[in-house]
Amino acid sequence: MSFGKHITFSTGAQLPQIGLGTWMSQPKEVENAVEFAVRNGYRHLDLAMIYENQHEVGAALKKVIPSVVKREELFLTSKLWNSAHQAAWAEKELDETLKQLGTDYLDLYLVHWPIAFPPGNGLNPPHATKEDEIAIDTTTSLVETWKAMIALPKSKVRSIGVSNFTIDQLKGIIEATGVVPVVNQIEAHPLLPQDDLVAYCKAQNIHITAYSPLGNNLIGRPKLTEHPVVKEVARKLDATPAQVLIAWGVYRGYSVIPKSVHEDRILSNFKQVELSKEDYEKVTAIGHGNYTRFNIPYTYKPKWDVNIFDEPIEKAAALKVKIH
Numbered sequence: 448m449s450f451g452k453h454i455t456f457s458t459g460a461q462l463p464q465i466g467l468g469t470w471m472s473q474p475k476e477v478e479n480a481v482e483f484a485v486r487n488g489y490r491h492l493d494l495a496m497i498y499e500n501q502h503e504v505g506a507a508l509k510k511v512i513p514s515v516v517k518r519e520e521l522f523l524t525s526k527l528w529n530s531a532h533q534a535a536w537a538e539k540e541l542d543e544t545l546k547q548l549g550t551d552y553l554d555l556y557l558v559h560w561p562i563a564f565p566p567g568n569g570l571n572p573p574h575a576t577k578e579d580e581i582a583i584d585t586t587t588s589l590v591e592t593w594k595a596m597i598a599l600p601k602s603k604v605r606s607i608g609v610s611n612f613t614i615d616q617l618k619g620i621i622e623a624t625g626v627v628p629v630v631n632q633i634e635a636h637p638l639l640p641q642d643d644l645v646a647y648c649k650a651q652n653i654h655i656t657a658y659s660p661l662g663n664n665l666i667g668r669p670k671l672t673e674h675p676v677v678k679e680v681a682r683k684l685d686a687t688p689a690q691v692l693i694a695w696g697v698y699r700g701y702s703v704i705p706k707s708v709h710e711d712r713i714l715s716n717f718k719q720v721e722l723s724k725e726d727y728e729k730v731t732a733i734g735h736g737n738y739t740r741f742n743i744p745y746t747y748k749p750k751w752d753v754n755i756f757d758e759p760i761e762k763a764a765a766l767k768v769k770i771h
């Protein structure tokens with residue numbers, strides 16, 4: 448059985464390049480998906496408290512550890528949710544994640560978003576007066592949260608990183624602490640190449656994990672797997688469109704975490720195909736003049752009234768990210 452290629456982190460740790468995403472994997476589906484994936488070679492799982500399915504992932508892990516894999520052969524990533532960004536809360540939430548997963552450590556723990564919510568009132572605390580909004584904690588800074596991540600016991604977390612961070616947000620936490628995140632997990636597909644952010648991360652030795660590699664869309668457009676150019680390259684390579692999109696991320700040096708709960712897709716997504724420079728450029732070109740970021744919390748319902756990425760639609764937001 449092939450276990451796929453690995454990325455070596457700045458710390459020397461080894462990350463399997465293709466992992467299984469689990470966001471929106473439904474109850475019962477996710478347990479089967481994780482068990483099936485591990486039985487078929489996946490060693491990297493992308494998890495989070497906010498996906499509210501980690502206990503099911505834990506049930507699947509029980510079925511495969513140690514009969515199929517040793518714990519240390521798996522690479523488990525999870526994420527600190529916004530409502531536990533405060534120094535007094537971060538380790539408590541980590542402990543809850545470890546309990547849900549039935550493990551005593553994570554390989555990688557990420558700050559899920561550069562936004563804090565007030566703690567102690569659920570994962571999505573409602574705004575006190577505005578029905579369609581989430582409450583934002585405007586006092587806890589990214590630097591405070593990053594310091595809380597740095598202070599987590601190494602016995603519980605092997606590496607720390609961030610997710611959905613921009614260049615300015617990364618610079619802010621690095622300059623304040625001298626500690627560089629090992630990973631920035633970001634939305635990354637041909638419609639959102641983010642070349643400046645990618646170049647900055649490369650210069651800082653921050654590895655990029657690509658989420659929504661298939662262009663999972665929250666705004667009702669067809670998925671990128673339906674794009675005629677992606678389909679054409681796939682036909683030529685005798686591959687699936689998803690394999691082409693995953694290979695596009697791999698070509699750029701990312702690790703890639705496609706989500707599926709279907710066994711045939713879990714298998715085929717894991718099978719790496721390689722793009723020639725010409726095919727890579729063909730797929731890249733579909734993003735020219737077609738820039739699209741799908742995941743913008745300002746557009747969620749209920750919304751987070753904060754400008755994270757400085758996208759045009761976010762300019763109307765009342766709040767900015769509090770870096771310091």
Ligand SMILES: NC(=O)c1ccc[n+]([C@@H]2O[C@H](COP(=O)([O-])OP(=O)(O)OC[C@H]3O[C@@H](n4cnc5c(N)ncnc54)[C@H](OP(=O)(O)O)[C@@H]3O)[C@@H](O)[C@H]2O)c1
Nearest residue numbers: 468469470493658659660661662663689705706707708712
């Ligand atoms: N850090 C963050 O803020 C963040 C945000 C978003 C996502 N993520 C992580 O990244 C993972 C992947 O991102 P994502 O779930 O947004 O999107 P994605 O992996 O790009 O796309 C998932 C969608 O594509 C479908 N799909 C899977 N394989 C396919 C194939 N071979 N052909 C056609 N369709 C296929 C899945 O359906 P089926 O399941 O029905 O196959 C699902 O609807 C998440 O699960 C999560 O772990 C992180």
